[in-house]
Amino acid sequence: MIVGDYLLPRDTKIQEFSYPTFLNLSIYINLPILFVLVLFVTGVFSEDLSLWLKAGDVFGSFLPTDFVRVNSSLNLLDKISLVIQTSLLIGALGTVPGHELTHRVASKFDMFIGNWLLAFSCDCTFAIEHVYGHHKNACFPEDPASAAREENIYPFISKAIFNEHRDGWRIEKNRLEKVGKRSLSVHNRMIIGYLRSLIMAALVFVVSGWGGVLCFMICALNAKIFLEAINYIEHYGLVREKGKRMHMRHSWNSNHFLSSIYLCNVTRHSDHHRLARLKFWELNPCPEDAPMTPYGYLSMLYLSLIFPFLYRKVMSKRLLDWDLNYANTEERKLVNLE
Helix, strand or coil: HHHHHHCCCCCCCCCCCCCCHHHHHHCCHHHHHHHHHHHHHHHHHHCCCCHHHHHHHHHHHCCCCHHHHHHHHHHHHHHHHHHHHHHHHHHHHHHHHHHHEEEEEEEHHHHHHHHHHHHHCCCCHHHHHHHHHHHCCCCCCCCCCCCCCCHHHHHHHHHHHHHHHHHHHHHHHHHHHHCCCCCCCCCHHHHHHHHHHHHHHHHHHHHHHHHHHHHHHHHHHHHHHHHHHHHHHHCCCCCCCCCCCCCCHHEECCCCCCHHHHCCCCCHHHHHHCCCCCHHHHHHCCCCCCCCCCCCHHHHHHHHHCCCHHHHHHHHHHHHHHHHHHCHHHHHHHHHHH
């Protein structure tokens, strides 16, 4: 994916599709895929091999795989690799499609699938704070998902996780008060979201025991960390004048081909903030109106997490270009005050 993003031409066209239903299906199908994946991976950490024995009975007739032998052959490095890859897949198959679907607030079915996809990363607040908070406050100091210039990514991640959950509770409390309902009730979407993740953990426990639950929680936490790293990248160092609407210039955009395909065009972040109700295939790549990341999303993710000092050095050049060619007079003043 990293090599493909580097070598392939940029994706700068809006494709037209005759049957967009199939594009929605490509998102919906992630829920059962992710469910099976998580049960299989957590089964590796089970105290017994019951899951693998059952899998062998079910799949043995048409898959030439001895699941018990595979499981018993895995060493510590294999298991660590499985956890990391599963965390990335929870992000790619869960968080990214969940983000797309929970913006479709008028569709109960899309919201249902989207919220369950977010349950795999224990991130119910993303469907609330991101939709009703971040899209209003992006590039303001009070936005938990907007990183300041030279801000270290790891304090940012821990602060963002805490503040997003805090803001999610505040948003739900205010919403329920307006309709005359108690915040601590089954009407609270934060509570419902926590229950979804608890149900997932309970299913993992039934199949894989406490070892599986520990694996699931580590994968969920890692997936949340990856999400916050992407949040860090998407608005890093950008500022906005109070009282002014979002423009293309207030998000880092990316038109790297493979990242766009695999991540449902979440890479076209500038147009997403311009009009959040657009479906992912409708987003404009805005190659001339938005500031661009130097590399694809996966490259930027690894760069920010593994080499944060190098990430800040690379982005300092992009921020200088933003100051000179994108920012207005008031935004330049904000930058100088920071």
